[in-house]
Amino acid sequence: MPKTNMPPKTVDTFDEIYDVVVVGFGYAGGVAAIDAHDAGAKVLLIEKMNAPGGISICAGGGIRLSKNRDSALSYFEATNDGTTPRNVHEAFVDEMMGLEEYVRDLAKVNDGEITLIDRPGNYPFPGHDEMFFLEIGDIPGFDGVTAYPSARSHRNGTKLFKVLHDNVNKRGIEVRLGTAAQRLITDNGNEVRGLWVDGPDGRKAIGARRGVILACGGFEANYEMQRQYWQVHPVITAAFRGNTGDGIQMALDVGADLWHMWHYHGSYGFRHPDPDYPFSIRVKRLPDWTPTVQEPEVEMAWILVDKGGKRFMNEYLPYAQDTGHRPLDHYDPASMSFPYVPCHMIVDEVGRTRYPLGTTIFNDTEIEPYFWSDDNQKEIENGILKKADTLEELAELLNCDAATLKITIDKWNAACETGKDDDFSRSPKTMMPIKEAPFYTGMIWPVVSNTQGGPVHDERNRVVNPYGEPIPRLFEAGECGGIWGFLYCGGANLTECFVGGRIAGREAASMSPWNDG
Numbered sequence: 425m426p427k428t429n430m431p432p433k434t435v436d437t438f439d440e441i442y443d444v445v446v447v448g449f450g451y452a453g454g455v456a457a458i459d460a461h462d463a464g465a466k467v468l469l470i471e472k473m474n475a476p477g478g479i480s481i482c483a484g485g486g487i488r489l490s491k492n493r494d495s496a497l498s499y500f501e502a503t504n505d506g507t508t509p510r511n512v513h514e515a516f517v518d519e520m521m522g523l524e525e526y527v528r529d530l531a532k533v534n535d536g537e538i539t540l541i542d543r544p545g546n547y548p549f550p551g552h553d554e555m556f557f558l559e560i561g562d563i564p565g566f567d568g569v570t571a572y573p574s575a576r577s578h579r580n581g582t583k584l585f586k587v588l589h590d591n592v593n594k595r596g597i598e599v600r601l602g603t604a605a606q607r608l609i610t611d612n613g614n615e616v617r618g619l620w621v622d623g624p625d626g627r628k629a630i631g632a633r634r635g636v637i638l639a640c641g642g643f644e645a646n647y648e649m650q651r652q653y654w655q656v657h658p659v660i661t662a663a664f665r666g667n668t669g670d671g672i673q674m675a676l677d678v679g680a681d682l683w684h685m686w687h688y689h690g691s692y693g694f695r696h697p698d699p700d701y702p703f704s705i706r707v708k709r710l711p712d713w714t715p716t717v718q719e720p721e722v723e724m725a726w727i728l729v730d731k732g733g734k735r736f737m738n739e740y741l742p743y744a745q746d747t748g749h750r751p752l753d754h755y756d757p758a759s760m761s762f763p764y765v766p767c768h769m770i771v772d773e774v775g776r777t778r779y780p781l782g783t784t785i786f787n788d789t790e791i792e793p794y795f796w797s798d799d800n801q802k803e804i805e806n807g808i809l810k811k812a813d814t815l816e817e818l819a820e821l822l823n824c825d826a827a828t829l830k831i832t833i834d835k836w837n838a839a840c841e842t843g844k845d846d847d848f849s850r851s852p853k854t855m856m857p858i859k860e861a862p863f864y865t866g867m868i869w870p871v872v873s874n875t876q877g878g879p880v881h882d883e884r885n886r887v888v889n890p891y892g893e894p895i896p897r898l899f900e901a902g903e904c905g906g907i908w909g910f911l912y913c914g915g916a917n918l919t920e921c922f923v924g925g926r927i928a929g930r931e932a933a934s935m936s937p938w939n940d941g
Contacts, residue, residue, distance in 0.1 A: 442465075444457075667903070
């Protein structure tokens with residue numbers, strides 16, 4: 425949709441001037457601000473939401489690292505399948521190899537405990553077995569819910585953000601919350617000179633004498649952009665309303681090229697019973713596994729069926745949090761519909777009592793959080809899950825043929841007995857029969873946690889145009905223009921926040937001010 429009442433791209437004077445302006449205060453923006461400051465720049469860090477953290481604070485907090493530079497390079501090149509230039513991968517890995525020391529130094533600010541966890545890559549490409557996670561463990565006196573009441577992460581995301589937040593505060597870097605970037609300001613030669621912002625004091629033109637860094641995430645909460653770049657719809661954002669593609673649109677305005685726009689990190693999940701509730705509710709996250717290396721050993725209590733009552737996918741893919749949505753992305757021209765959107769979860773009474781079937785993560789100061797019940801009873805009462813005493817009643821709830829549904833369930837139960845899923849090759853130890861009444865069903869939709877596409881950048885995190893030419897003084901970091909173009913390695917978005925933030929922060933601070941002399 426066209427933007428209205430947008431400020432001009434050029435100005436005669438600025439209301440305020442800094443050396444570097446960083447847009448977005450998640451992990452990437454925090455790191456970019458820290459490194460630009462440490463390189464001698466006067467930094468302004470802005471965040472359009474009323475609380476810091478972005479979608480970063482919702483993450484597990486594990487930074488993906490490797491014990492070997494060359495094996496990491498091989499792995500990332502394999503997972504990206506030629507969609508990202510080698511020199512960008514090389515710069516990424518070279519910076520990644522120094523992150524453990526960097527984060528250890530940052531964690532001294534509040535005595536954060538460094539935890540290293542051996543965790544192979546999600547796919548058995550060369551180099552997967554030399555990867556590990558770095559996380560922040562205990563921080564003395566820190567309680568994430570108290571410190572960041574608007575945010576919930578599924579492991580240690582708030583702890584990692586606390587380390588960055590304390591480092592930003594220690595340096596006295598100016599932070600403005602509730603301040604949205606609107607448009608980049610350029611000179612007549614398209615060199616970025618600053619940007620327009622809209623904050624508590626109104627609209628202002630802010631000069632950036634050395635550079636602007638876009639670290640304001642992707643477009644998972646912009647449904648108009650989703651429709652233009654993705655086939656499947658609707659895809660419901662899981663955790664954060666702030667990522668609406670602002671940085672992508674601002675970069676396009678000054679001539680940026682785009683990459684990886686189809687690729688998003690997501691799974692499948694439920695809708696809240698209130699149709700106006702902005703977030704999805706992801707299905708329970710079960711452990712990841714690596715094909716040919718380590719099979720999953722945790723039972724998954726459910727199967728998924730289409731509108732006709734038939735299974736259509738392996739419900740427990742190796743990294744379901746990343747690719748679980750992909751089988752739902754099928755359009756049938758004959759019926760002129762997406763036959764798997766929505767689809768239906770089916771679980772029996774044994775599965776219902778096994779564990780909570782859904783989970784929520786979020787960062788929002790205005791939306792009441794939804795907490796899934798331990799026994800799934802609240803969800804039965806509020807209608808997210810529906811109960812049927814017989815398979816015939818279940819077929820009525822699904823509005824499908826009862827005989828077809830019975831064939832599906834009988835075939836699944838027989839596969840559970842033999843330990844072999846001939847249709848979709850689900851791993852044997854994940855298979856759980858559906859026999860004990862009552863039965864339960866819930867509507868399932870594609871879910872996006874974060875996007876991977878955005879402005880193309882070079883090895884110096886400079887945003888470039890379609891001819892590969894850097895747009896002067898414009899940089900990006902993190903999700904805004906991620907390098908992940910085909911398969912994603914768990915934790916590597918967080919690594920990218922630190923890698924891109926460090927490179928962009930240093931590069932922007934190293935620029936000669938445009939108003940020298």
